[in-house]
Amino acid sequence: MHRIAVIPGDGIGPEVIEQALLVLDKVSSKFGIKFDYIFIDAGGCAIDKYGVPIRDEDLELVKKCEATLLGAVGGPKWDNLPGNLRPEQALLKLRGGLKVYANLRPAVLYDELKDSSPLRREIVSKGIDILVVRELIGGMYFGPKGREIRNGEEVAYDTEIYSVSEIERIAKVAFEAAKKRRKKVTSVDKANILESSRLWREVVSRIAKDYPDVELNHMYVDNASMQLVKDPSQFDVILTSNMFGDILSDEASMIVGSIGMLASASLGEGSIGLYEPIHGTAPDIAGQDLANPVATILSAAMMLRYSFDMEDAAKAIENAVKIALKEGYRTRDIYTENCKLVGTKQMGKIICENI
Amino acid sequence: MHRIAVIPGDGIGPEVIEQALLVLDKVSSKFGIKFDYIFIDAGGCAIDKYGVPIRDEDLELVKKCEATLLGAVGGPKWDNLPGNLRPEQALLKLRGGLKVYANLRPAVLYDELKDSSPLRREIVSKGIDILVVRELIGGMYFGPKGREIRNGEEVAYDTEIYSVSEIERIAKVAFEAAKKRRKKVTSVDKANILESSRLWREVVSRIAKDYPDVELNHMYVDNASMQLVKDPSQFDVILTSNMFGDILSDEASMIVGSIGMLASASLGEGSIGLYEPIHGTAPDIAGQDLANPVATILSAAMMLRYSFDMEDAAKAIENAVKIALKEGYRTRDIYTENCKLVGTKQMGKIICENI
Ligand SMILES: CC(C)[C@H](C(=O)O)[C@@H](O)C(=O)O
Ligand SMILES: CC(C)[C@H](C(=O)O)[C@@H](O)C(=O)O
Numbered sequence: 001m002h003r004i005a006v007i008p009g010d011g012i013g014p015e016v017i018e019q020a021l022l023v024l025d026k027v028s029s030k031f032g033i034k035f036d037y038i039f040i041d042a043g044g045c046a047i048d049k050y051g052v053p054i055r056d057e058d059l060e061l062v063k064k065c066e067a068t069l070l071g072a073v074g075g076p077k078w079d080n081l082p083g084n085l086r087p088e089q090a091l092l093k094l095r096g097g098l099k100v101y102a103n104l105r106p107a108v109l110y111d112e113l114k115d116s117s118p119l120r121r122e123i124v125s126k127g128i129d130i131l132v133v134r135e136l137i138g139g140m141y142f143g144p145k146g147r148e149i150r151n152g153e154e155v156a157y158d159t160e161i162y163s164v165s166e167i168e169r170i171a172k173v174a175f176e177a178a179k180k181r182r183k184k185v186t187s188v189d190k191a192n193i194l195e196s197s198r199l200w201r202e203v204v205s206r207i208a209k210d211y212p213d214v215e216l217n218h219m220y221v222d223n224a225s226m227q228l229v230k231d232p233s234q235f236d237v238i239l240t241s242n243m244f245g246d247i248l249s250d251e252a253s254m255i256v257g258s259i260g261m262l263a264s265a266s267l268g269e270g271s272i273g274l275y276e277p278i279h280g281t282a283p284d285i286a287g288q289d290l291a292n293p294v295a296t297i298l299s300a301a302m303m304l305r306y307s308f309d310m311e312d313a314a315k316a317i318e319n320a321v322k323i324a325l326k327e328g329y330r331t332r333d334i335y336t337e338n339c340k341l342v343g344t345k346q347m348g349k350i351i352c353e354n355i
Numbered sequence: 356m357h358r359i360a361v362i363p364g365d366g367i368g369p370e371v372i373e374q375a376l377l378v379l380d381k382v383s384s385k386f387g388i389k390f391d392y393i394f395i396d397a398g399g400c401a402i403d404k405y406g407v408p409i410r411d412e413d414l415e416l417v418k419k420c421e422a423t424l425l426g427a428v429g430g431p432k433w434d435n436l437p438g439n440l441r442p443e444q445a446l447l448k449l450r451g452g453l454k455v456y457a458n459l460r461p462a463v464l465y466d467e468l469k470d471s472s473p474l475r476r477e478i479v480s481k482g483i484d485i486l487v488v489r490e491l492i493g494g495m496y497f498g499p500k501g502r503e504i505r506n507g508e509e510v511a512y513d514t515e516i517y518s519v520s521e522i523e524r525i526a527k528v529a530f531e532a533a534k535k536r537r538k539k540v541t542s543v544d545k546a547n548i549l550e551s552s553r554l555w556r557e558v559v560s561r562i563a564k565d566y567p568d569v570e571l572n573h574m575y576v577d578n579a580s581m582q583l584v585k586d587p588s589q590f591d592v593i594l595t596s597n598m599f600g601d602i603l604s605d606e607a608s609m610i611v612g613s614i615g616m617l618a619s620a621s622l623g624e625g626s627i628g629l630y631e632p633i634h635g636t637a638p639d640i641a642g643q644d645l646a647n648p649v650a651t652i653l654s655a656a657m658m659l660r661y662s663f664d665m666e667d668a669a670k671a672i673e674n675a676v677k678i679a680l681k682e683g684y685r686t687r688d689i690y691t692e693n694c695k696l697v698g699t700k701q702m703g704k705i706i707c708e709n710i
Contacts, residue, residue, distance in 0.1 A: 083550070119473055161511070162511060193447075225603070225606040246576070259581075
């Protein structure tokens with residue numbers, strides 16, 4: 001019996017979570033495991049209900065679960081609230097509270113979806129299979145910040161700060177992941193300007209010595225943003241900070257042409273994990289059975305793999321998604337000519353049937 | 356008589372500067388204006404000669420000139436020096452010393468070079484003509500930074516800090532530029548996380564009120580990095596901070612497919628300016644007559660426009676470049692089938708002849 005905190009969130013969050021739970025139900029009966037779901041309000045819906053992005057007691061509940069599956073939070077409705085009352089604050093509290101320092105974001109180009117990539121065929125045909133390993137509970141997101149009067153005028157600041165141990169633990173995650181993949185880590189920083197990047201580069205280089213079979217190269221973040229577009233096939237694992245990882249993982253997700261397909265896992269020590277699709281709440285299509293549930297379904301697969309050590313069940317889900325694509329089923333976001341257009345629910349149902 | 360500081364720098368810097376000076380000579384005779392060149396060592400070559408990226412007395416000389424034309428600085432040879440002794444430090448000293456807070460980086464897709472863009476034809480065919488207005492002497496590049504022991508372990512930090520007046524002046528540059536273009540400013544920040552971005556957004560929104568004919572929209576930096584690849588035609592002027600501008604302007608330069616073509620101007624109060632190509636020193640092709648001199652030649656054109664108010668001469672250069680492209684001349688970096696492959700010198704000569 002595994003206890004999972006389920007946070008549907010806002011916008012399309014509840015619809016995609018619904019499908020992921022149906023998939024988990026199928027896994028449950030097929031693999032003879034029980035899941036216990038604890039539903040938690042977080043994000044805009046919690047602000048509406050309780051006046052805060054997530055209640056302290058709910059955060060405590062989440063911490064007691066083995067894993068968390070999250071839809072998406074936020075929306076224009078709450079965009080003008082002060083910083084500490086925004087839906088995004090729930091994400092930061094969850095990430096920080098669960099201490100999930102390693103955000104894994106695979107950006108994989110599906111053969112069937114090659115035409116959805118904005119990149120030219122010559123580039124795309126070399127294949128794209130990148131794992132972005134983003135530090136998630138440090139850097140500018142969590143460093144000292146404020147707003148004050150200096151020399152008679154208002155200033156505002158944020159601090160990009162990293163300690164040796166923070167860099168060590170995220171570097172290890174990247175090298176361990178690379179060992180099971182194509183054995184290449186590209187560490188992205190701005191060491192020609194930033195002190196924090198210089199420490200980053202030093203520590204990553206030191207950790208690399210423990211992984212002689214993994215190749216390490218360093219790249220400046222401005223160059224990385226170019227190389228992702230020029231030749232994404234050069235990347236295996238990208239290791240980077242919270243802020244740079246935010247930018248580069250979104251860029252990586254766009255070049256594979258299907259943000260509705262991309263899952264993510266945020267891991268800490270032990271088996272605890274937070275799993276969520278990379279996409280947002282898409283308020284414009286919410287409640288219309290238009291959203292692509294695949295990213296959330298694949299996030300559930302990552303949960304089975306990383307938190308519950310159920311590799312077979314994870315593979316079964318991933319395989320079921322591939323079959324659905326092969327059979328031509330597409331939600332609107334990935335639809336191309338001659339495919340079969342389906343809604344959120346039907347896509348979920350087809351994937352369930354393929355398990 | 357205009358006094359120009361000329362900084363050839365490292366790698367391909369000297370070769371491309373040579374061609375830009377030949378073009379300026381042609382402009383000089385054609386438009387009856389005299390230029391006086393003061394040659395300055397900065398970057399790796401200055402480290403080799405004097406042990407510092409730029410000497411204080413040389414920086415003072417540069418400050419006394421009306422404008423500075425720079426090739427490129429840096430290279431692997433100097434990559435392992437400590438932070439304050441790197442070639443890049445010369446750039447920071449020049450930018451800071453000249454107080455050029457506004458970095459203008461046009462990313463324009465030339466019709467003739469459409470096939471060099473990594474983006475699909477459907478996307479590229481809508482055209483790309485973006486001006487990135489990047490704040491250049493604030494933010495994480497110049498904020499307090501350091502490395503120290505805290506709680507028994509080493510940490511390193513950098514501070515992203517902006518004041519109201521710093522944001523105001525760069526915002527004005529963006530809105531003024533937009534007025535002369537397609538009248539749209541996209542201000543890029545991370546206001547859902549960063550205090551500095553929240554102040555940025557407030558100040559930019561306030562300045563926007565003075566430009567009722569210019570449309571303003573705000574975009575998060577992670578989304579901007581996706582949108583640049585998805586549909587770059589949506590952008591006119593992108594206004595952003597030093598760090599985000601570094602990343603996004605490089606991404607923008609890559610999507611137009613020809614970083615060897617892209618110029619930049621860094622402006623302060625009055626007519627002072629620092630002009631340089633966006634590309635780096637390309638040590639692998641240095642000294643082989645392979646580099647594309649166009650970015651530097653177009654930087655010289657920007658110098659004529661912004662520092663010397665010589666719009667006609669600037670246009671004459673830009674036009675000469677277009678003719679060279681129309682006639683099929685290409686350096687290696689932009690070569691495609693059935694074009695005429697030329698070297699650095701011949702490309703410069705052809706452009707001179709077209710003026
Ligand atoms: C919503 C936002 C706070 C968040 C982030 O910046 O981390 C999102 O962009 C992400 O990447 O998960
Ligand atoms: C060389 C480096 C310091 C510089 C920067 O980051 O500003 C460069 O990338 C640029 O964009 O001009």
